[in-house]
Amino acid sequence: MEKHLLDIYVELYKRKCFDKIPIGEYPNGDYYYMTSKQVQAMQLLSDNVTTFVGYGGAARSGKSLIECTAIIFDCLAYAGIAWGLARKELTTLKRTVLITLFKQFSFYGISETDYNYNQQLNKITFQNGSDIFLIDTAFKPSDPLNTRFGGLELTRSAIDESNETDITVINKIFERTGWRLNDKYNLKRKQFECFNPAKNHVYNRFYRPFKDKCESVFRKFISALPGDNPNPIVQEWINDLLETGDKITIERQIYGNFEYDDDPSVLIDYDKSCDIFTNNYLLSGKKYITCDVARLGNDKTKIRVWDGMRCVKKLTIDKSKLDVVVSAIQNLQREFIVPTSQTIVDEDGVGGGVCDFLHCKGFVNNSRPTNPNYQNLRSECYFKLSEVINSGEMYLMNESPTDRDIIVEELGVIKQKDIDKDGKLAIIPKDEIKKIIGRSPDEADCLMMRMWFELNPIKSVVRNRILN
Numbered sequence: 001m002e003k004h005l006l007d008i009y010v011e012l013y014k015r016k017c018f019d020k021i022p023i024g025e026y027p028n029g030d031y032y033y034m035t036s037k038q039v040q041a042m043q044l045l046s047d048n049v050t051t052f053v054g055y056g057g058a059a060r061s062g063k064s065l066i067e068c069t070a071i072i073f074d075c076l077a078y079a080g081i082a083w084g085l086a087r088k089e090l091t092t093l094k095r096t097v098l099i100t101l102f103k104q105f106s107f108y109g110i111s112e113t114d115y116n117y118n119q120q121l122n123k124i125t126f127q128n129g130s131d132i133f134l135i136d137t138a139f140k141p142s143d144p145l146n147t148r149f150g151g152l153e154l155t156r157s158a159i160d161e162s163n164e165t166d167i168t169v170i171n172k173i174f175e176r177t178g179w180r181l182n183d184k185y186n187l188k189r190k191q192f193e194c195f196n197p198a199k200n201h202v203y204n205r206f207y208r209p210f211k212d213k214c215e216s217v218f219r220k221f222i223s224a225l226p227g228d229n230p231n232p233i234v235q236e237w238i239n240d241l242l243e244t245g246d247k248i249t250i251e252r253q254i255y256g257n258f259e260y261d262d263d264p265s266v267l268i269d270y271d272k273s274c275d276i277f278t279n280n281y282l283l284s285g286k287k288y289i290t291c292d293v294a295r296l297g298n299d300k301t302k303i304r305v306w307d308g309m310r311c312v313k314k315l316t317i318d319k320s321k322l323d324v325v326v327s328a329i330q331n332l333q334r335e336f337i338v339p340t341s342q343t344i345v346d347e348d349g350v351g352g353g354v355c356d357f358l359h360c361k362g363f364v365n366n367s368r369p370t371n372p373n374y375q376n377l378r379s380e381c382y383f384k385l386s387e388v389i390n391s392g393e394m395y396l397m398n399e400s401p402t403d404r405d406i407i408v409e410e411l412g413v414i415k416q417k418d419i420d421k422d423g424k425l426a427i428i429p430k431d432e433i434k435k436i437i438g439r440s441p442d443e444a445d446c447l448m449m450r451m452w453f454e455l456n457p458i459k460s461v462v463r464n465r466i467l468n
Helices: 003-014 036-046 063-077 090-095 097-107 167-175 201-211 232-244 247-253 270-275 322-336 351-358 377-390 401-412 430-437 442-449
Strands: 022-025 031-033 052-056 082-087 115-118 123-126 131-136 156-160 191-195 219-223 287-292 301-307 310-317 343-346 361-363
Touching: 003 063, 022 063, 022 097, 036 052, 036 063, 036 219, 052 063, 052 201, 063 082, 063 097, 063 131, 063 156, 063 191, 082 090, 082 097, 090 097, 090 131, 156 167, 167 191, 191 201, 201 219, 201 430, 232 247, 270 377, 270 401, 287 322, 287 351, 287 442, 301 322, 301 442, 310 322, 322 343, 322 351, 343 351, 343 442, 351 361, 377 442, 401 430, 401 442
Parallel strands: 052 191, 052 219, 082 131, 082 156, 156 191, 287 343, 343 361
Antiparallel strands: 022 031, 115 123, 123 131, 287 301, 301 310
16 A cells, blocks of 8 residues: 555544455455444544443454554554553464564555664664554562552553453553643544453353443444454355364354353253253252352352252242341242251351251351362362263253343353362362453352252151141
8 A cells, every 4th residue: 555545544544434444455456444343443542532442352353453453543643642552471462463563664655764663672763753562461479569660650551452461450551541642632542352252251241241232331242253344254164163173162253152161170061051940841850949148249149949850930039138048048938848957058157057056057168078179168069060960961941031041151260270280179269250241140150059859868757647
């Protein structure tokens, strides 16, 4: 591209005529332009309302391309500003996004005389004084508070594959945006995140509000798929993957389905976790009650009544005194004829008071498992739960659509700890789960406790029942 054309496109960028700006070239020499979703991303990055922009959610959707294009035009349009371009590993950033950035330089006719790349400082400086800082976001034990970012003064920031970066680092980099010439040019500070599907902070911060149609005006997600990419090579890649890929890969990389997790440490299959609401073929059995008692913050008490592996009743109680929880369990015991010996309550924390009053079974997460191959009882029961659900042997009746989403989400983040290491089988800690989904897995824990009775079966006792 001739240099004078770039000046025209920079002016079009300032005027927000993004659909007039080419971003690539076909083999025959014709240009292709931004897709509608890429234009939408540029509009969000240039408005005075949106602060956080999430983009992508699938492979080959042009994430890095629009990321680099936005940075280039912002830096050329506003002299002296600074963008932070970050990824978990700096070496990976240089092998991926930086190559895309240099390809865009070449496409727009930006030569090495127009910028300086200081590899020692990991900084690119344009002739007009604008900078691009290449940032490593990996957690460093020597810097647990991320103080290494304290000296940065950025206008805006972009985090590539932000699903790989810890949310604390993302927040710290955002703290450093808005400090360089934002007032001079009236530029709102922005954080642009590109990512593939993941069941972590990107799911909760971007995808879930987008899916539920409850996004805030400050945080927006653009679901871009490979089919949106005009590059002809991408369509060939899609066809190949549809023919050779497995279901999880296709759902994630082509359709951008966040519910499918390719993490091998995930215990429960997504489709099977959805089936638990329709497995109405299961037969009745012994009656049980499981109860996960609320502890702190926003936790809620969850009580479930079981008929075999069929959950026939669920009760949710907001934060309340223990006598209310005790009374609720006793009422359910009478209604469904469930003996105390077939009632179990999470005994950790305040739940111990409920156990003491009812004289029922107590569940202690870190207690000794029945099988020494597991780290603790919690881990053993979750592995058993995965076996039951993956075999289609659990049925939850009358769950609301909202509760179904919550349950599936919680089951989807139950993962084996240290899957690549030898040793006892264990589940990731609850604190780590809270970090991923932003809350305690109360629903999953209440299901998990049902497994205690599978590991410690209650013997049948023949007796006469006196009917009044």
